[in-house]
Amino acid sequence: MKRYLILEDGTVFPGEGFGSSIITTGQLVISNNRTGIEQSVTDPDAEGQILAFTIPSVGNSGINRDFYESINSQCKGVVIGSSSRSTVDGSISFEDWITSLKIPGIKNVDVRALAKHIAEHGEMKASIMDTHDEHAIDQIKALVLPPDLVKRVSTRQSYPNPNMGLKIVIVDLGLKYSILRQLSYRDCNSIIVNYNSTVEEIEDLHPDGIIYSNGPGDPKDLPRTIKNIQILQKKYPLLGIGLGSLLIALANECQIVKLAHPHHESSLAVKEVASGKIDFVNHNHSYTLDQKYIGSSDFIVTNVCVADGTIEGIRHEFLPIMGVLFEPEAAPGPTDGYYVFDEFIDLIESVKQQEGVRSQWS
């Protein structure tokens, strides 16, 4: 069935429909991921997004349903060049999988041309439709993307991920399961809470440290969460991942900017400033901290992207706060970034030790 990908600026990419046949609209995101398509599609960050994969053929190694990053996919649509019918180990093919998730898809699209167009003209809204008349283009132009993406993906009810180690409270802004996997691997006793949980509710859980997770949308849509950070950061070690880091930055009067070339790639090099170490890590962010304000802020830059110099990691100069813009939990992508979780645990341990020394000596 012939379908059309229509961009906000009126550009039309024809293709063939697959998956669900509903009309869909959302923010178009160009993803350069080669592998881990399952993880990208089930990532809560994909809420409200139409994902376009630039890899020429998707799903060549089958679909592994053990690699989910959330129970239900929030992705609004997928755009691909072609896909393989390959079903390794009797697993499901990419197209059948997208159909089973009831996600609309469009294939035989010139994804390289699409990626170039977006690189030149910036990120935009898009729609997958059956027609491409004036009316359809007017509709997509008039579309206002919902500002409550985090509210849609954040857990409504707090829930535990019990273990015997440090008590970590995770503020769910669109949590990927791989963050929990990494914490479980380090014996952390985690509790996951709603993004709007009050300071009292979080304090009542008596955390050793707090993680602000990754998530979709514009950080400025979350003023209450930012206010909470301003109070909590004085009492607890904090780790921000992706959106979480941006909120921590805003809570400390550090400005953020939208990237000219957003990072949606599962393997992009990042340099650790202190040691010069290079790590290949998964990126999925459209914003970062503004270089102009970082000098006068209380943050030091700990990691930068090698390709374009984007700030990828920060640390507070006086408080036990750290944040990364990339995704240390990988999924998809290489696992070089896992050390961020070790670093956060070291940070908590050292704060505890300091407190111990203080109470011993005073």
Add this chain to the structure above:
Amino acid sequence: MAKEIIDGQTMTRALTRITYEIIERNKGIEDLVLVGIKTRGVFVAHRIESRLKQLENINIPVAELDITPYRDDQTHEEKDISKVKTEPLNIDINNKHVILTDDVLYTGRTIRAAMDALMSAGRPKKISLAVLVDRGHRELPIRADFVGKNIPTSQKEKIKVSMKEIDGEDKIEIE
């Protein structure tokens, strides 16, 4: 048999963390001076210095300290200070915040000797201690402000720190 308990990557991370903590707890790094205790403490000092330079773009002076003449495990004849050559510290530590660095903190006697040496070289505003490994068994009331790794040991065990600059690779072994 020696068993590797910390690999190069973990050691690098520990040094980076110590650097972050130095920045964090000093509310800036003005007046800071690094003094490494020979031999491996000097390399620890240099590695922290290069990290501080990358992060804050400030050159922190680094000095080497040879504590041989101040050790308390020598007899009186050996201790005759006039016979031992002491290299003077090549930097001014008066009114500075000195961070002493060493690879292993054990009985605390080396650190006491280092403090003696520092005191005879000037009057620092403050002395802090950063070590890669704290293995316990202190015999003096001394503790480290910045610890890379706490490794509980028995007194029979030996801790061996290897560093790239002198041993070709970074690792910590126990035997």
